[in-house]
Amino acid sequence: MISPERSSSQSPRSPAGAPFLSISVTDPVRMGTGVQAYISYRVITRTNLPEFEGPEKIVIRRYSDFEWLHDRLAERYKGVFIPPLPEKNAVEKFRFSKEFIELRRQALDLFVNRIASHPELKQSDVLRTFLQADEEIMDRARSYETGIFKKPADFLQIFKDVQSKVSDVVLGKEKPVEESTPEYEKLKNYIFELENHLTEAQKQAYRLVKRHRELGQSLADFGKAIKLLGACEGDLMEKVFSEVGSKSEMLSIKLQREADNLLFNFEEPLKDYVRAIQSIKATMLDRANAFRQHFDLDQERKYKELNLEKLKFMNPEKYAEAESEFREASCCNFSLRNS
Amino acid sequence: MMSSAPPSEPATAGGDDDMESLPLAAASDYASVASTFDPLLSSTSATAASPRSPPTRAAAFTLSPTFSSSFVDPPSYADATGGGAGSSSPRSASSPSSASPRSARLAASEYSLLAVSDPETEAEPAATSLVPGSAPTYVSYLVTSVHRRDPDQRRHSVRRRFRDFVTLADRLAEAFRGHFVPPRPDKNTVESQVMQRDEFVAQRRAALERYLWRLAEHPAIGPSDELRVFLQAEGKMPLPGSTDMASRMLDGAARLPRQLIAGEDAVAAPQEVVQPARGGRDLLRIFKELKQSVVTDWAGVKPPLLEEDREFLEKKYKLQEWEQQLTSASQQAEALVKAQQDMAETMGALGLAFVRLTKFETEEAMYDSQRIRAADSRRVATAAVKASRACRDLNAQTVKYLDTLHEHLSIMLSVHTAFSDRASALLTVQTLMSDVASLQSRIEKLEAASSKIFGGDRARTRKVEELRETIRATEEAKFCALREYERIKENNRSELQRLDSERKQDFLVMLKGFVASQAAYAEKIVDGWETVAEETSGYARARGSDSITS
Numbered sequence: 001m002i003s004p005e006r007s008s009s010q011s012p013r014s015p016a017g018a019p020f021l022s023i024s025v026t027d028p029v030r031m032g033t034g035v036q037a038y039i040s041y042r043v044i045t046r047t048n049l050p051e052f053e054g055p056e057k058i059v060i061r062r063y064s065d066f067e068w069l070h071d072r073l074a075e076r077y078k079g080v081f082i083p084p085l086p087e088k089n090a091v092e093k094f095r096f097s098k099e100f101i102e103l104r105r106q107a108l109d110l111f112v113n114r115i116a117s118h119p120e121l122k123q124s125d126v127l128r129t130f131l132q133a134d135e136e137i138m139d140r141a142r143s144y145e146t147g148i149f150k151k152p153a154d155f156l157q158i159f160k161d162v163q164s165k166v167s168d169v170v171l172g173k174e175k176p177v178e179e180s181t182p183e184y185e186k187l188k189n190y191i192f193e194l195e196n197h198l199t200e201a202q203k204q205a206y207r208l209v210k211r212h213r214e215l216g217q218s219l220a221d222f223g224k225a226i227k228l229l230g231a232c233e234g235d236l237m238e239k240v241f242s243e244v245g246s247k248s249e250m251l252s253i254k255l256q257r258e259a260d261n262l263l264f265n266f267e268e269p270l271k272d273y274v275r276a277i278q279s280i281k282a283t284m285l286d287r288a289n290a291f292r293q294h295f296d297l298d299q300e301r302k303y304k305e306l307n308l309e310k311l312k313f314m315n316p317e318k319y320a321e322a323e324s325e326f327r328e329a330s331c332c333n334f335s336l337r338n339s
Numbered sequence: 340m341m342s343s344a345p346p347s348e349p350a351t352a353g354g355d356d357d358m359e360s361l362p363l364a365a366a367s368d369y370a371s372v373a374s375t376f377d378p379l380l381s382s383t384s385a386t387a388a389s390p391r392s393p394p395t396r397a398a399a400f401t402l403s404p405t406f407s408s409s410f411v412d413p414p415s416y417a418d419a420t421g422g423g424a425g426s427s428s429p430r431s432a433s434s435p436s437s438a439s440p441r442s443a444r445l446a447a448s449e450y451s452l453l454a455v456s457d458p459e460t461e462a463e464p465a466a467t468s469l470v471p472g473s474a475p476t477y478v479s480y481l482v483t484s485v486h487r488r489d490p491d492q493r494r495h496s497v498r499r500r501f502r503d504f505v506t507l508a509d510r511l512a513e514a515f516r517g518h519f520v521p522p523r524p525d526k527n528t529v530e531s532q533v534m535q536r537d538e539f540v541a542q543r544r545a546a547l548e549r550y551l552w553r554l555a556e557h558p559a560i561g562p563s564d565e566l567r568v569f570l571q572a573e574g575k576m577p578l579p580g581s582t583d584m585a586s587r588m589l590d591g592a593a594r595l596p597r598q599l600i601a602g603e604d605a606v607a608a609p610q611e612v613v614q615p616a617r618g619g620r621d622l623l624r625i626f627k628e629l630k631q632s633v634v635t636d637w638a639g640v641k642p643p644l645l646e647e648d649r650e651f652l653e654k655k656y657k658l659q660e661w662e663q664q665l666t667s668a669s670q671q672a673e674a675l676v677k678a679q680q681d682m683a684e685t686m687g688a689l690g691l692a693f694v695r696l697t698k699f700e701t702e703e704a705m706y707d708s709q710r711i712r713a714a715d716s717r718r719v720a721t722a723a724v725k726a727s728r729a730c731r732d733l734n735a736q737t738v739k740y741l742d743t744l745h746e747h748l749s750i751m752l753s754v755h756t757a758f759s760d761r762a763s764a765l766l767t768v769q770t771l772m773s774d775v776a777s778l779q780s781r782i783e784k785l786e787a788a789s790s791k792i793f794g795g796d797r798a799r800t801r802k803v804e805e806l807r808e809t810i811r812a813t814e815e816a817k818f819c820a821l822r823e824y825e826r827i828k829e830n831n832r833s834e835l836q837r838l839d840s841e842r843k844q845d846f847l848v849m850l851k852g853f854v855a856s857q858a859a860y861a862e863k864i865v866d867g868w869e870t871v872a873e874e875t876s877g878y879a880r881a882r883g884s885d886s887i888t889s
Contacts, residue, residue, distance in 0.1 A: 190703050197696040204689035211682040218671065218678040225668040232661040237843060244850050 021047040021116045023131065025109040028101045031062075038062050039101060041108065045131045051123075057132050063088075065130065066108055068142045072126040073115070078286050080121065083114035084275030099260070103268055110272070188284060195277045202274050205267040209259050216255030223248025297332055440844035445552070449561040450484050450570070452494070455548040457481040458540045461500075477501070478540055480547065484570040495571045501526075504547060507569045511554070514565060516760040516823075517830030519753040519838060521553035521560075558837070624770075628763075631770040648828065654835055655758065662751045669744040676738055683730035690723030715875050722871045726864045733860035740856065743849040747842065754838070761831055764824040771817035778810045 027042040045057045070085050086107035112130075115121045129141065180188075223245040230241020304326045311322050463475045479500045485492055508523040524546035551570075555561045697720055700713035782803055789799040 190705075193699060193703070197692070197699050201689070201692040201696055204685060204692045207685045208682075208689055211678070211685045215675075215678040215682050218674045222668070222671040222675045225664065225671040229661075229664040229668045232657065232664055233843075233846075237846065240847070240850055244854060247854075 019047075019049055021045070021049055021052075021122065023109075023112050023116055025061075025105055025112060028105050030096065037096070039096075039104070041105060043112070043131065051128060053132055059132065059138075060135055061130070061138070063104070063108075064142055065138055066111065068138075069115075069126060069130045070111075073121060073124060074282070074286075076124065076126070077120060078290065079283065080118075081276075081280055081283055082121070083111050083118070084272070084279040085111055086275070099263060103264070106264075106268070107272070191277060191280055191284070195274065195281065198270065198274050198277060202267065202270040205262070205270050209263045209267055212255050212259035212262060216252040216259065219248050219255065220252035223252065301326070301330055440841070440848065444556050444841075448552075448555040449487055449566075450555045451487040452483065452485040453548065453551045453555055453570075454483045455480050455544050455551065456483065458544055478543075480544060482551070482570060484551075486567075497570065497573060499569070501543065501547075503569070504550070507565065510565050511560060511563070512756065514563070515560060515830070516764070517757050517827030517834070518557070518559055519750060519757050519834045521550065521557065522749055522752045522756075523550055627774070628766050628770045631773060632766055634773075635769065651828075651831065658751070658754060662748070665744060665748055665751070669741075669748055672741040672744050676734060676741070679730060679734040679737060683727050683734060686723055686730060687727030690720050690727060693717070693720035693723060696720075715878075718871050718874055722867045725867050729860050729863050729867075733856060736856035736860075737853065740849050740852040743845050747845065750838065754834075757827075757831055757834060761824070761827045764820065764827050768817060768820045768824050771813055771820055775810055775813050775817065778806055778813065782806050782810075 022045075024044050025041050026044065028039045029041075031038055031040050040060050040062050043059050043061050045052065045059075046055065048055065066085060067088065070082060073080075074082050086104050115127055121127065130138070133141070225245075226248065227242050227245030230238040230245065233241065304322065308322050308326055458478050458480050460476050461479050463477065477500050479498045481496055482499050483494060483496045485494050504523055505526070508520075511520050524543060554566055560566060693716060697713040697717040700709055700716070704710045704713065785799050785803050785806070789796040789803075792799075
């Protein structure tokens, strides 16, 4: 596994034969103005793999492009834990603060490198597109996928979900939520509870950073006030006061630095863990969804089968039609079951 | 934290009307912060002034449960660093009985024991009510004292209510004009309405006790009769002759016609002249002095006697500067205490979160590696909890030392009173002097007029005689007033000197203690983290080859 945050350049000294793929996300630049301003990043890919266009490629990407990559992978690789993305929405104030930008950059770098290290994901063509495509192609791909008009299949699926939920409620049926074994249940519980603990820990870590900053600020103010107080006294006393005041101010600077340190090296990794857990949960949810869909389709199939039997006796023409519908349903069922 | 609504109270006798009530409010806020974070600190002893209390406090005769001296002595440096590997910083004063200046002052004070305790609710004697049990009540306290130089070391115990303390304060203000008389606790703060009854009573009890100690420490007030009577005289305290302004005004209004009819030649008796006009009944005198001050301030007429003491004026100016900075410093001190408290809380919460996390991991682990990681994380958790406790302890020390700032702010209140005593005495003298001058000029006019009449004018001559009498009386009064003024000036001067030296001592102790405690606890916390870092150093070493995602 590649150590993600220092992957800027895999040494060219590595043996020429060994395949490598190293990516770095750098150079955040603010683009645009006003409400539509955003940050663009430089994504540099260095590789010797044949699937790629060349040894080095540089493209410009923005956060929504990373989102696109994440969503496409999630669609196509169901059941795989997709590395988590940093949070999407940020409070307007902080969107362009130095720390926020750096934290996001680091997280995006980590994200893309984890994908590149994943045995399955790294072979996907979406990744290749992301790393190499022209900006215009990327733009088009992105706006198509994230546009308001989703694919019709999605709409259908949404309807079906709602339908089945409603029928459950109306019929008061007990439905198996998902296929599961005792081990899977245990794992699920573990994941859910772990998320709680980690979230709590991360919340406290965030507060701790804030407290450091606050303490730093108040020490600085206190130091200043003490110095001014000493200035009223004069001679020996003033020196003593001024010493204490200066030390106080120095401490304040150290505390601010400590706060930064804590933010990057303690809170952010914790947040990363929380995101990873959430991604796992998403996959589990997928699994549950898939199971339910499969179950619903199975019900449908059984129903159609019954119909078919009925028709067979009553109406030979309709029988052919029904049969083809039946086959379709089975196919759907089959493919879903295997995903 | 309680809102810092400044107590709105009418001017205390002889005090400045727009006296800064803000510092006292800040002090009471401070006390409430101090009491909220340490379970050892109840709100009764929410006084960082308890380092004043000498060891004899333990012998205090009291039933109040939360009376225990709550401040842990600052750990000596060696203790804090666990055996002290030769740290070069100064040792903090390790106990109040050591040579700290305040304890020296305490040891020299008139009373070796002063305690306020046992609050009890009593009914107003004069009140009758139709509904039994709803008579207005007040709280009385047991005041215990032992005089240091009493050969029998008798222990006096008397019951006093807050109103009695107010009386005492008023009497002291009259008797010790020009001195820095310690301000008494507030009458009725907004908090007393908001707070629970018990809490309020407890706070008041502590404040009253502190007040008595401050009085005892004062070189002039400690040995005074007023204080002694208050502490030792059995039975109810005699009421002062009408306390409220309204009745004074009424008395004065009753006298006014007589003064006017008798002509403006009525002169204040010498003994009255010794008191400030404003608090008294002599409306005429009040008007005259008011006129004098207006003439001086607005009409720019040079008064017959000026405040000439340049040294004093310089001092006064410097003290104003000082007070301003002191106010700001005390506010920052409060903010610092709050920030430290928040830090301690969050660190503790973080530690707790990690404790729960590691417990969970250990119990639900499916792989051994999880348990190993969990054990290491637990070290972090324990270190965080320890750091949180140390931070809280540090804050207790910080409160104790930085309280000097608040103490000295309240001393500034007494300074203002003392200065205004001086100003009003000067005003009295000035008024009398211009009285004399105007009488003199009237005499001259009359004499000039009567000299024009052949044989003299008997009516005018008689008038002149009267006027001369009046002048004589006025001169006498002026003489008294002048003497009083000089006395007050001298009090001011000696008090300023005393304040200077006390200030130096107190602040040196404060700074030393503050710095030493910060350093000591910082070392303690750092040690804790260093240990954890060492124990988990394996992770740092393995970082290069490990991936974070594993």
